[in-house]
Amino acid sequence: MLLTATACSESWEHYSTDPGMRLSFSSDTLKLDTVLTNIPTSTRLLKVYNRQEEALLISSIDLAGNSGFRINVDGQKGYHFSNVEIAARDSLHIFVEATLASTGQPTPTLVKDSILFMLNGNRQEVKLTAYAQDAYTLRAHRIETDTIIQTTRPLLIYDSLSVAPNARLTLGPGTQLYFHSKAVMHIHGQLTVNGTLQQPVVFRGDRTDKLFSYLPYDRLPGQWGGIVIHPTSFNNSLDHAEIRGAETGIRCDSSSLQAPKLNITNSRITQASTDALSLNHCLAQVTNSELSNAGRHCLSLQGGQYTFVHCTVANFFSWNSRQGTSLYAAHTDEATAPCEATFVNCLITGSNTTEAYLPEMNQQQAACQFQNTLLKAPADLILTPTDYPPTLIQQDAFTAIDTQAQYYNFVPTDGSPAIDAANAQAAQPYPLDRNGHSRLTDAAPDAGCYEAPQEEAS
Template sequence: MLFQKTIQTFKTKTSGRLLVLCFFISWTLYSLTACEPKEDIITTDPAAKLEFSTDSVKFDTVFVNTSSASRAVWVYNRQNKAVKISEIKLAQGNNAYQLTIDGQETNHASNVLVRGRDSLLVLVKAKIPTTTDTTAFILTDAITFLTNANRQQIPVVSYGQNAYFHTKAEITTNAIWKADKPHVVNNFVRVKTGVKLAIEKGAKIYFGKDAALFIHGSLQVNGTHNQRVAFKGIRRELFYASVPGQWQGIKFEATSQNNSIHFADIKNATYGLWAANPDRDETDYDLEINQTVIQNMFETGIRSHGADVRAINSLITNCGQSAVLGLGGGNYQFIYCTLANYTVGFRPETLTMHFSDRLKEADQPNQDYRVKLLVQNSIIWSGKRSNSTFPDQIRINNEAGTTPQLELRNSVLQTVTLAEHPAFNCCSNLLNIDPKFKAPTGRLEVDTPDFRLDTLSPVSNKAMALPEITKDLDNINRHATTPDPGAYERTKE
């Protein structure tokens, strides 16, 4: 009997303890559930829809087999609770696009959790496959999101373009680059000595990172007013529209001769034109530039090592070092040109025009030769600095002791040091008089500088008429008797 009571007492106590333990576990689980943040609780409500940072993804023209820059799509969960995206994918599975979902490069993801009031980043990149089309074409797809039985889409559109591709190319016979498709240069193209490369009017030449065009023979750029030839970086996105240093540049090597560039736009390189072909022939210019724009260079617009360069009706602007840099002497003519090197974003202490009679290169003897310079009907200007002064923008060094041959006429010149020099302070030159460009400065990514003369420009009609030059950079007629200095003739508005 006593034994049975003992057993009964044990059972009663054990049952009570178990009851307490179960109650404790239940309470703990309830407490944990009750303490779970609302934003971590997944909702299955069909009304819980995603929102997006954009209603579509669009790419400007992308060349075949060339990757675009990435576009970002932010996916927002505006709910207080979390949502689970059952599926993210490309609707058509188009291999022209690549997704990166929450840091993972994949075109398909499942069960992606987005906490309440949080977001998810999806990156989209275009890489157009090879095609035989010669004209631009459209490729479409859509990023689809499936959440709680809701299917939402973001359309993706790109404009593809086939092209002629030149990669580490050696041109050994005379060649013509046609304008029916763009040309894409990767690494370099080299034109051999004695060989001519002609580029048709309207052609567009795009360069990959650090790519260059090396001319040992001859380059003929045959643009026209209505069909200009373009040289620029391969990136087509708006962000890259005015970024310097995207490609290397065009270099004329020692054996190069008979080069001409007409109606061209050369943009966003390290240097625009590098003439390293001195031949000491004053009667025949090895590089002729006409009605051409060179802008947004990381270093120089035109760099010369003792070469013979003539530029007419041309604009050189926005260069990180100098618009024109001539070392080791050489023969130079700038007629109806605007050299304006003071746009926002570039170093203010650099010179717009800089010449020296000596070229010093590592492990090479000095190259010494005199500077012969003609500047006529031109503008060399960079504007004021923060201290409201006009810094020198022209320098001519004679380290080798040669005597420069200088002729400057009817030109607007920004110089302090050379203001009393007999070649500058004469011949109807206008020293340190602001030409009043229409809009020389601005934000490079959104604004296009305008170096035409304002209606109130004090230098208008101050050039000297040259019968052999009757048009300006825009192919507008020059005034027959009192034209304007610089690349542009002012027109009545």
């Protein structure tokens, strides 16, 4: 045993000096995508391989520039490393992260660096790239007067962003709000979102990196707290809003039914860890919008009066086990707070056998009316009382349901029961679907907020 150990030691001390030797890398360019400046990124891994039959001694490993990148070589932090050993047919790990400085530019700026390797007189290089994005940072910020925000630079929000009673916050096209973990938007006054199809207003978490190479953090639920519309708030309107990755997308607290609480058009609320849209004893309308993928309910209604037209309510939540359905509707425990909801030209579907839960309260179910609306449920499901029952479907077909990459595209494809299932007269006020495609030029409109491509629907 002693002789064997000595032989191994002597073999390790012999390094090839052949100038033809080369290192191999897991990637020749390590990309960090878009990075918010002055915030540390997550760590990325670069593997360095010795595919030779002899040990190698790397003369130096250097971070070439002073760009904000940092490296860690087999557990040691630094910018310069000398005489790094790598055994035959072995590898070493280099961990890369960055904190990029502000650029002073309104749009992302490309930042480059590289890791240089010297082996037997030869230099090899692995490139490092990232796009640095400056952001306006707000910490526990409260808006006290009418304010208009429109900027190409994101707002980075810590703790909370609040709109005081009697104040209105208007967000212009292309505005992006990045919320740090647990950060919440509180609306006591009024919120107006004026996005467009080409420039939606985005509400999302502040993680711009990836959990895995195929999975951006931006597609994950529970990245931030969500939007809370408080009892004092009325006449909120959201047009072309994109709300994703929250704990609860929007929660409307109980208030008077004498004034509209919320009007949502052409928008999407998706990947919520609890409810995507929670409406509690208020007056609200949602049109031409997608409510999708929630750990509990995509749409939760408790008391109040609601109208939904050309909405896709689809729960294929797969990040972990979900506890609800696409649609939950119920009276409140108070006899004076019934729930009344009308669904017109909507698609309510998901991965469960039944995607509606209407529990009895006060000996009756919520008063839901379904006009030209499809509901994923067994053929023998009975929903009472309703003068307009839904059309029950047992399957559907969409463009993409990718649970690994958490990518979902709810445009119906050939074989979907939503195709041509909507009422043409009810669709007249909404001639374009959420993607801007006409729903009035083929045989009949499709149920939901998306129109199938006409060549597929024919």
